[in-house]
Amino acid sequence: xxxxxxxxxxxRKELRQLSRDRLTFGMIIGMPLLQLLLFGYAINTDxxxxxxxxxxEADSHLSRxxxxxxxxxxxxxxxxxxxSPGELVALLDAxxxxxxxxxxxxxxxxxxxxxxxxxQLLVDGTDPIxxxxxxxxxxxxxxxxxxxxxxxxxxMIEVRNFYNPERRSAVNIVPGLVGVVLTMxxxxxxxxxxxxxxxxxxxxxxxxxxxRSTELMLGKIVPYIVIGxxxxxxxxxxxxxxxxxPIMGSEWQVLLASLVFICANLSxxxxxxxxxxxxxxxxxxxxxxxxxxxxxxxxxxxxxxxxEIAQGIAEIxxxxxxxxxxxxxxxxxxxxxxxxxDMAALGVFTAAALTLAxxxxxxxxx
Amino acid sequence: MKDSAEFAIRARGLTRRFGSLVAVNEVDxxxxxxxxxxxxxxxxxxxxxxxxxxxxxxxxxxxxxxxLGLDAARDSEALKNRIGYMTxxxxxxxxxxxxENLQFIGEIxxxxxxxxxRRVGELLSRYNLAxxxxxxxxALSGGQRQRLALAAAxxxxxxxxxxxxxxxxxxxxxxxxxxxGLFELAERGTTILVSTHYMDEAIxxxxxxxxxRGVKVADGSPRALGESIGTHVVEVRADNAxxxxxxxxxxxxxxxxxxxxxxxxxxIPKRIAEPLAIVGEALRxxxxxxxxxxxxxxxxDIFVAVTELREHGRDGRESGxxxxxxxxxxxxxxESRAETAPARSRDYARDDGKGEHEGxxxxxxx
Numbered sequence: 001x002x003x004x005x006x007x008x009x010x011x012r013k014e015l016r017q018l019s020r021d022r023l024t025f026g027m028i029i030g031m032p033l034l035q036l037l038l039f040g041y042a043i044n045t046d047x048x049x050x051x052x053x054x055x056x057e058a059d060s061h062l063s064r065x066x067x068x069x070x071x072x073x074x075x076x077x078x079x080x081x082x083x084s085p086g087e088l089v090a091l092l093d094a095x096x097x098x099x100x101x102x103x104x105x106x107x108x109x110x111x112x113x114x115x116x117x118x119x120q121l122l123v124d125g126t127d128p129i130x131x132x133x134x135x136x137x138x139x140x141x142x143x144x145x146x147x148x149x150x151x152x153x154x155x156m157i158e159v160r161n162f163y164n165p166e167r168r169s170a171v172n173i174v175p176g177l178v179g180v181v182l183t184m185x186x187x188x189x190x191x192x193x194x195x196x197x198x199x200x201x202x203x204x205x206x207x208x209x210x211x212r213s214t215e216l217m218l219g220k221i222v223p224y225i226v227i228g229x230x231x232x233x234x235x236x237x238x239x240x241x242x243x244x245x246p247i248m249g250s251e252w253q254v255l256l257a258s259l260v261f262i263c264a265n266l267s268x269x270x271x272x273x274x275x276x277x278x279x280x281x282x283x284x285x286x287x288x289x290x291x292x293x294x295x296x297x298x299x300x301x302x303x304x305x306x307x308e309i310a311q312g313i314a315e316i317x318x319x320x321x322x323x324x325x326x327x328x329x330x331x332x333x334x335x336x337x338x339x340x341x342d343m344a345a346l347g348v349f350t351a352a353a354l355t356l357a358x359x360x361x362x363x364x365x366x
Numbered sequence: 367m368k369d370s371a372e373f374a375i376r377a378r379g380l381t382r383r384f385g386s387l388v389a390v391n392e393v394d395x396x397x398x399x400x401x402x403x404x405x406x407x408x409x410x411x412x413x414x415x416x417x418x419x420x421x422x423x424x425x426x427x428x429x430x431x432x433x434l435g436l437d438a439a440r441d442s443e444a445l446k447n448r449i450g451y452m453t454x455x456x457x458x459x460x461x462x463x464x465x466e467n468l469q470f471i472g473e474i475x476x477x478x479x480x481x482x483x484r485r486v487g488e489l490l491s492r493y494n495l496a497x498x499x500x501x502x503x504x505a506l507s508g509g510q511r512q513r514l515a516l517a518a519a520x521x522x523x524x525x526x527x528x529x530x531x532x533x534x535x536x537x538x539x540x541x542x543x544x545x546x547g548l549f550e551l552a553e554r555g556t557t558i559l560v561s562t563h564y565m566d567e568a569i570x571x572x573x574x575x576x577x578x579r580g581v582k583v584a585d586g587s588p589r590a591l592g593e594s595i596g597t598h599v600v601e602v603r604a605d606n607a608x609x610x611x612x613x614x615x616x617x618x619x620x621x622x623x624x625x626x627x628x629x630x631x632x633x634i635p636k637r638i639a640e641p642l643a644i645v646g647e648a649l650r651x652x653x654x655x656x657x658x659x660x661x662x663x664x665x666x667d668i669f670v671a672v673t674e675l676r677e678h679g680r681d682g683r684e685s686g687x688x689x690x691x692x693x694x695x696x697x698x699x700x701e702s703r704a705e706t707a708p709a710r711s712r713d714y715a716r717d718d719g720k721g722e723h724e725g726x727x728x729x730x731x732x
Binding site for chain 1: 418421422423424425442443446447449451453455456457458459460461462466470471473474475476518
């Protein structure tokens, strides 16, 4: 009973302080919105209109038709026509174009004979995304009767695009962003919240009162759970209205997965706070966790493509598991029971971090 | 424990080391119940460390302390409800109001709601904070902050109050109000341990321990301490105090010389029967007219006698003929005083007795 009074006392105090800290309050709302707009609009892996140039030494009906087809596909925009393949290479070197199309003078003969490649694409491969996009150009049918060409190709291998028929990046990014924003704000807020008390001397007063470590930690965590849920709702709502990302699965399951994930991050924040000596150190440590989270969790790059060591590290990070959960539920409409392993991983992480944090937080100065 | 009623605090051989540094060195304490007991010493003398050991914030490296009949290190949690502790720097929440701070402290001690409200009101009026409930603690003046901190420290009606330099940032008139509050508490039976580096504050205590570099060098009532020191104190009033300072500085049997505006206070070992004769002769030889009297040692004389003279064995037990190091007493250094003030210089005016730094000792920060 007394314990509960103390937990509520700490909670109320925390909320009061939070409501007076305009910067933090602004971050709660501002950070998700800003990231949502940045990632949603700016990051687009579905690249279009790459700058390109071509050399057409054949200058036949067929070659002109091909250049027109390529332009119509909107993958490249031809800026200029040059006289020789050497000039294409020079343009590529100078960074003036990303793709060069070189059509040799015996182009028509090669198309008919099919004995050698009919033309060359010169691609700036430093950006793998550009390379990937340019390779789509290679799928453009060649031949005097283009209609038959398309059919031949499509019959060989058919790609069925599940869950994201329009190939929009936002669909992948919005649910992933829930995890990224929550990782950043939850870990940062809690670690700073405790370290700030240390820095301002409040902690020396608190540890001289009967308040227990567990009560203090709980009182500090609960307000941020609420804040995390507000952010979750905000991102999913904006994602739905602005980026038209639907929630295919159950909202309750989204809530459940997010709750466990929020707790994992808050526990991590508390753990950081018991190690860090200043708010600045707490921030540094937060970014130490944040960067691998954003890079390795599958938010940016597919998890399967990473080397085993990176995958191993990623398995420790809560964001990896949450990304699987939230993408599964929101995009594929999967049931949470199908991903019990990831839920369990988050639970174990929370328990371990919280136990460590409480054990490390002692009511002494030495 | 047997003596717990008579003594609020008993310590034997209390020692605390930080690495190779001995912050507190084998301190014995017997602090009677219901008294105001002072710790006097410069910064770094081990006052704060001792207080932190007594309230269980630091574990002693050796020795033990019994506080209110309980072991300070082992039973620190049980003690929290019976001890009030006021930290050196203001440690309440600056972004909460006066009322919210007190309410929070009341909740942390799990004082029932009605009783809590009554006590908050009572404390606000007793410590002259009525009408300021809604003001942010960060916007209070130094004196108001200290009164608020005291109110928070006695919210749970502790039997023992530990105050670590409570008035270091408070002007003299507010300091007097603060001390009125302490006497009131002592009258109701609260034992108070207060550390200070102000002489005028230490003199108000019933009993006093003087700490110097971690060692307790004197202990007793201010009166008893004055009687026990090994030196006579001769006060010299001269129009040309500079010349008198210079002349007396050459006399080896004067072990300490303190300049106070137009007055000088000289300490001469008790073993010498005619202190006035020595001073008189020295001044006559220099052709200086002055009024000289033997006086009862004030706290500063006591402090000088037990700290600065102690380390050099000059408390009267030894011959007064050995030369005195300049670093000990700034005598004979009158000429160079303007350029290089000695580290422990005590040459300051305190004629008005109101200065902020009255009796304020300088020392190395620890």
